[in-house]
Amino acid sequence: MFSENILAWFADHGRKDLPWQQQPTPYRVWVSEIMLQQTQVKTVIPFYQRFMSRFPDVQQLADAPLDDVLHHWSGLGYYARARNLHKAARLVRDTYKGIFPEQFEQVEALPGIGRSTAGAILSLACGQRHAILDGNVKRVLARYHAVHGWTGNSTVLRELWLLAEAATPQQNVAAYNQAMMDLGATVCRRGTPDCESCPLTSGCLARRQGIQRDLPSPRPRKVLPVREVHMLLLQDTQQAVWLQQRPASGIWGGLWSFPEFAGAAELQGWLDERSLPGEIQQHDVVRHTFSHFHLDITPCLVRLQNPVFSVMDGHEGVWYNTRQPGALGLPAPVQRLLQRLQASD
Ligand code: SF4
Incomplete structure (x- = not known):
């Protein structure tokens, strides 16, 4: 029921015209997923388009000097992402003859790609069934199931992965995963969830208890050194x-x-x-x-x-x-x- 509601919502409200949704090859989805890790969609789009016109495939990314890659990343921040992207492209070129792998373990082993990103790449680009758990999905699941505790905590994270796996349908995984990310970004937003427009509203525990804004629980506070x-x-x-x-x-x-x-x-x-x-x-x-x-x-x-x-x-x-x-x-x-x-x- 959960995934059916999500898929029905996606058909009417999901985003389907993002640049990386056109010709969604593993390479194109991979670059978008890495850019989106710490950056919002509307900021990413122009960077993505410039990056893709300069590095249209994994071979050209691998062959480019790191400086050139960093230059095209300038302004996006978190530069380890660009360095890992470049390192992984070289690995794909040298280990997989320039063809992006389509086995989960091989994708997950590439630098800068974790379990959720590997799942996103292979589900969105190849239609494989894998759960994802990026920040948006964590927020939706933590609220829907009223999971308390900071999502960076390993016990909380394990629970969320189990919930993500259980909710992922057998069919239409690409649409479902995209829908979950979209729902988190546009409806179940961090500060102001729009529960009235949400397809999960009837079953959502956080909403029933009136604690949507308290979940997911914030990271325990610590004073940053200067x-x-x-x-x-x-x-x-x-x-x-x-x-x-x-x-x-x-x-x-x-x-x-x-x-x-x-x-x-x-x-x-x-x-x-x-x-x-x-x-x-x-x-x-x-x-x-x-x-x-x-x-x-x-x-x-x-x-x-x-x-x-x-x-x-x-x-x-x-x-x-x-x-x-x-x-x-x-x-x-x-x-x-x-x-x-x-x-x-
Ligand atoms: S009902 Fe509200 S809190 Fe629950 S998942 Fe939907 S938007 Fe998020």
């Missing part, structure tokens, strides 16, 4: 800024960013070592919040008065022309700081 860094916005006489590539692992791995220092003294030392004169203009702190800490960035602008000939060519970094941006992956706060800098020029 890390402080100084970033050097070094600008040459042509208004280009100096960027360095970050190490492959860690935050913003492989992206390009301003030189970063623990404090003002270290920043000054770096300038002195390279005989770079210039007044340091310290700007207001910019906060960027990651899932596990806040990063407080103190931007320090230094405008060089003379052309720079000898410093820092080659491997240390690049002079980045903000008027003719190159194909570099930039973290969101770096993009914001560059925009501010351009506005003040």
Whole structure:
């Protein structure tokens, strides 16, 4: 009954014109699922279309340099997703002759793909019967069955997987899974569930008990630690800024960013070592919040008065022309700081 209600609702209200629903190959669905993991549909669509026109198949994604992939991911955040996508594409090219696998265990073993994403790819693209449990589906099931407890807790998660498996029909799995994701995104919304329009309203325990807004239970609160860094916005006489590539692992791995220092003294030392004169203009702190800490960035602008000939060519970094941006992956706060800098020029 549950799945029949869902499928009937989908026929009338489900989303059927999303770009990845057209010619839904495993590759196209895979890229969309990865982009949608932490980002909303309307934000993802233009990124997806640009990504697909540059990397139309897994072979072209595998053959592309990582920098190019990160560049097309710039602004979506959570860059580990792009690095894993690239790594997995290379594995598909080298292990499966460039053909995306269609066995669940092989798909689930690829970097960045968990149980739910593997299920989504194989059900939406190949019609295989697999349950999914992304954030939207967790919310619908936790409310419908009044499951209490944070969904990141392993016991709660196990219970939700059992409920997801039991609810998944034998037929029409692609439509059912898409419908569950749509229902969570558009009706059983996080803050304001629209129970009046919901096909599950008569059987929903949370609604009956009036606790829809309390479920799923929030993550137990913890105070995020704060890390402080100084970033050097070094600008040459042509208004280009100096960027360095970050190490492959860690935050913003492989992206390009301003030189970063623990404090003002270290920043000054770096300038002195390279005989770079210039007044340091310290700007207001910019906060960027990651899932596990806040990063407080103190931007320090230094405008060089003379052309720079000898410093820092080659491997240390690049002079980045903000008027003719190159194909570099930039973290969101770096993009914001560059925009501010351009506005003040
Ligand atoms: S009735 Fe309300 S709370 Fe229950 S599943 Fe539907 S929208 Fe969510």
